[in-house]
Amino acid sequence: MSSSIALSRCPENCMLASSAVVRRQLFLLRSLGGQCCRSQSQSMQGVQGASVTASEADAESIIRRITPALDPIRYKGQAGKIAVIGGCREYTGAPYFAAISALKLGADLSHVFCTKDAATVIKSYSPELIVHPVLEESYSVRDDEKASVSAKVLSEVGKWMERFDCVVVGPGLGRDPFLMDCVSDILRCARQSSIPTVIDGDGMFLVTNNLELVSGNSLAVLTPNINEYKRLVEKALDCEVNDKDGSSQLQLLSSRIGGVTILRKGKSDFVSDGEAVHCVSTFGSPRRCGGQGDILSGSVAVFSSWARHYLLATNETSGRSLSNPMVLGCIAGAALLRRASAHAFQNKKRATLTTDIIEHLGNSLEGICPAE
C-alpha cells in the first residue's frame, strides 16, 4: 500500500511519461541504471568463484510497491504503453498472449508489430490490440529489395519506439533470417532510445547467437526456459548448466552478459542482474500448455515499466538489485503468473489453457493489490 500512497502524493511526478521533462528524467534514470549495473557486474567477475544462495523474493510486497494507484486524473497511456515484436506466418498466438496479458494486467495500450500474414489473424483475436503489419519474412522479399525493405521496417517500428514504456521482443517471431536481421536492428533502436526490452521465445534464439545485441544493456531482460537457458549458458559461459550451484551460475551468466537481467524459468523461477539472485517459488499449476511464457513476458514488461516509474517518483533505494526495475518486474511477473495459473487450474484442471490463465490475471492482481 505504501507505493500507492507515495504515488498518489506526487501526481505531478509519477506516470507522466508523455511529458518532455519526465522523458528526460527517465532517460537519465535509464542511463544511470545502465551505468550502475555495468560497473557492478564488472566487479562481480572478480568474485565469480563464490557460491551464491538465492533468496525467496517477497513478491507480493513488491507488487504492492510498484503497482500504481488508479487515479481519475490520469489519462490514456499513463498506466503503460507496451509493444510486442512478434507474429509471423506460422505463429500468431504467442504475440497475442503477450500483448493481451499486458492489457489485462492494467496497461493502457498494447501494440503488436508482426508480418502481414499474422496481422489479420492477431487483429481477429481481439479488437483491443493495435496491430501493425510491418515485418517481412524472406519469402516475401526479393534479394535486391532487402536493404530497402529492412530500412523501411526499422523506420516503421522506430517511429513508434519512443512512445513505448517497454518492448517485448520474440513471441511468435519465427526464425526467418531476414526477419531476424530486421529485429536485430529493432533491438539496437530500442537500446539507443533507452527503452526497456524483454526478450522471449525466438528472440532468445536471436540474442543467444548475437549476445552483443543485449550485452551491457541493463534495461534488457532475458526470459529463457529450460532449453533456451541451456543454450545461453553454453554460448556465454562455454560450459554446461550446473544445477548443483545454479544460483552462482545464473549470477555469473548475467554478469558475463554485462548485467542484463535474466529470469530463468522452471519449477522455481530465478532472477538475477549479476548481483543478488532472487527466487519465486510459490506454487502455480502443474499444467505446461504452450503460451504461459508469453503471459510472463507481457507481464514483466508492464511490471518493469511500473517499477521504473515508481523508483523515479520515490527515489527509493533499498538494496542494489531491488532498485533495479527490471528485477522487480521479473519477480512481480513471475509471481502473478503463478497465482493466475493456480486460479485457472483450480477451475479447469487438465483442460486449463493459456487463455484461461489470462482471464485470471485481473483477479490475481486484485487479490494482492486492490484497485480501490
Next chain:
Amino acid sequence: MSSSIALSRCPENCMLASSAVVRRQLFLLRSLGGQCCRSQSQSMQGVQGASVTASEADAESIIRRITPALDPIRYKGQAGKIAVIGGCREYTGAPYFAAISALKLGADLSHVFCTKDAATVIKSYSPELIVHPVLEESYSVRDDEKASVSAKVLSEVGKWMERFDCVVVGPGLGRDPFLMDCVSDILRCARQSSIPTVIDGDGMFLVTNNLELVSGNSLAVLTPNINEYKRLVEKALDCEVNDKDGSSQLQLLSSRIGGVTILRKGKSDFVSDGEAVHCVSTFGSPRRCGGQGDILSGSVAVFSSWARHYLLATNETSGRSLSNPMVLGCIAGAALLRRASAHAFQNKKRATLTTDIIEHLGNSLEGICPAE
C-alpha cells in the same frame, strides 16, 4: 491411480520425450511393438474362421491407468505434442476440433498443418493452436511445379515430425488428388519416424484406396464411421459388412491390414488390433452433429501417446492387446467422448454442438481421473 503413482515414482523415465535417451527407448518400444503386433496378426490369419465375442472394455480403469500424473517438475511438451494434418479451402472446422480437443484433454502443444486458405481461419478460431500453412491443393499448383511443391510440403512437415508424440491425419483434408499425394508422403514419413498415426475423415478415403500406406503399421489407428467401414471391408476383405458376426469380421479386417488398430464407430464402438475385440458401449448422446469424430481422433492421439509413455515407464504387460498403446488410446478416447457428449447433451439437448462437447472434455476426464 496406480499409473499416477508409478509415473511419479519414475520421473526420470516418464514423459521425457525430449531427451535423446528416451527417444531411443521410444524408438525401441515402437519397433518392438510393431514386430509383436505383426507376428501376432500373421498367426491370427490361421484362426480367422473362429467366432469372436467383443468384451466391454473397462474404459475408466484404462483412463486412470494411462493418464499421467501432473507433476510440477515437468516442462512444456512432456504431457504431449500432437499434430493434425488437415484443413483445406473447404473444411476448417474438423482440424480445429481435433487439435483443440487434444489441448483440452491435457496435451501441451497442438499443431495443425493445412493449406494457406484454411490457415487464417483455423488460427482465428483459437490462439492456442500452432497452425502451419504448408499444404497445397491442385488449383494453386501448376503441373510443372508439382514435383518441387510436393517435395517442399514434405520437407516442411517432415522437419517437425520427430517432435510429435502422435499425428492425426485426415480431419478436413478434402480429396484433392495433389493434396492426397502429398499426404501419402507424410504418412510414409510418420511411419519411417515411428510416429503413431490416427487416420480419420478424408484420411480414411486415402488409406482405404491405398492400404499399403498403413498395412503392417502397428502404430496406426483407423477410425472409420459406418460408411468408411463399409468401404474398408469391401476393399480389404472383398465382401460386405457382416453385422451378425461383426467382431470376428473386425478382428479379421485388422489382421488382414497387418495388425493396424481399427476403431469402428457406431452405436457401440468396437476396437481391435487383430487380437481381441473390445467394445465401448456406455451411452453418450443421441445428437449426431458433425465434428464428434474429430474430437475422437484428437482424443485418441493424446491417450495413445500417454499409453505409450505409461507402458514404457512401467514395463507393464497385462494381456497382449491391452498392452497395445493404440488399443488403449482408442478405448479411452471413445469412452471419454461418450461421457463428454452425455454432459453436453444434458445441458443443451437438441442444440448440442461439437464445441459444447469439447467444453466438457475437461470435467469428464476430471470425473474419472482427478488431476489432484
